[in-house]
Amino acid sequence: MDIETLLKLQEEDRLLRSLKHESMVVLPARRNDAKKRLAMAQEAVKKAEAANIAAENEYKRFQHDYTLSHQKMRRAEQNASYWSSSRSVNAAQAEYTTASANAAQAEASAARAAQNLTPTERRLSAAQAFEAEEAAAVQKILDDLNARKESLEAEITRVQERVNALAETIEPTLLNYYIRVTMTRWPCIVELNRDTSVCSGCDMAQPVSVKQALIAEEKNPSGTLIYCPSCGRILY
Ligand SMILES: [Zn+2]
Numbered sequence: 001m002d003i004e005t006l007l008k009l010q011e012e013d014r015l016l017r018s019l020k021h022e023s024m025v026v027l028p029a030r031r032n033d034a035k036k037r038l039a040m041a042q043e044a045v046k047k048a049e050a051a052n053i054a055a056e057n058e059y060k061r062f063q064h065d066y067t068l069s070h071q072k073m074r075r076a077e078q079n080a081s082y083w084s085s086s087r088s089v090n091a092a093q094a095e096y097t098t099a100s101a102n103a104a105q106a107e108a109s110a111a112r113a114a115q116n117l118t119p120t121e122r123r124l125s126a127a128q129a130f131e132a133e134e135a136a137a138v139q140k141i142l143d144d145l146n147a148r149k150e151s152l153e154a155e156i157t158r159v160q161e162r163v164n165a166l167a168e169t170i171e172p173t174l175l176n177y178y179i180r181v182t183m184t185r186w187p188c189i190v191e192l193n194r195d196t197s198v199c200s201g202c203d204m205a206q207p208v209s210v211k212q213a214l215i216a217e218e219k220n221p222s223g224t225l226i227y228c229p230s231c232g233r234i235l236y
Pocket residue numbers: 199200201202203204228229230231232233
C-alpha cells in the first residue's frame with residue numbers, strides 16, 4: 001500500500017475533524033454565549049423595572065399618608081367648631097396639630113420619593129436602550145453563526161465525499177485498521193524520527209530495525225507498511 005494515499009486520507013480526515021468540531025462544539029458554544037449576553041441585558045431591565053416600581057409605590061404610599069393626614073386635619077377642624085366644651089376643643093386642636101405634623105412629614109417623604117423616581121426611571125430607560133442594542137448585536141451574531149453553520153455543512157459534505165473516494169482505493173483490511181486506530185489514537189500515521197528512532201505518535205524510542213525497515217522501504221518501495229511496535233500506528 002502506498003503511504004501517500006494513506007497520508008492524503010489522513011489529511012482529509014484531519015480537515016473533516018476540525019470542520020465537525022467547529023460545527024458541533026465551537027458554534028453551539030458561541031451561540032450559547034450570545035444568548036447569555038442577551039439574557040444578562042434582559043435581567044438588567046427586569047431589575048431596573050422592579051426598582052422603578054418600588055420607587056413609584058413608595059411615592060404613592062407617602063401621597064396616600066399625606067391625603068389621610070389632611071382628612072384628619074379637616075375632621076379635627078370640624079370637631080373644634082362643633083364642640084363647645086373647652087376640653088373637647090383642646091382635644092380637637094391637639095388632633096389637628098398631630099395630623100398637620102404627619103401631613104408635613106408625608107409631604108416631605110413624598111417629595112423625596114418623587115426625586116428617587118427620576119433616577120430609577122433613567123436607569124430603566126438606559127437598561128432598555130442597552131437591551132435593544134444587545135438584542136440587535138446578538139441577532140447579528142446568531143445570523144452569522146447560522147450562515148457559518150450552513151457553509152460548514154456544505155464543506156463537510158464535500159470533504160466527506162473526498163474521504164469516501166479515497167477510502168475506496170484502500171484495501172478493506174488496511175482501511176479498517178486505519179479506522180480502528182484513529183478511534184483511539186490520532187493521528188494514525190506518524191513520522192518516525194530518523195535520528196532518534198522515536199515514534200512521534202507515542203514518543204517512544206523504537207528498535208533500530210524499525211528505522212532500517214522504513215529506510216529500506218523508501219529505497220525500494222514494495223508496498224509494505226511499517227507499524228510502530230509500541231502504539232501500532234503506521235509509520236513513515
Ligand atoms: Zn508509536
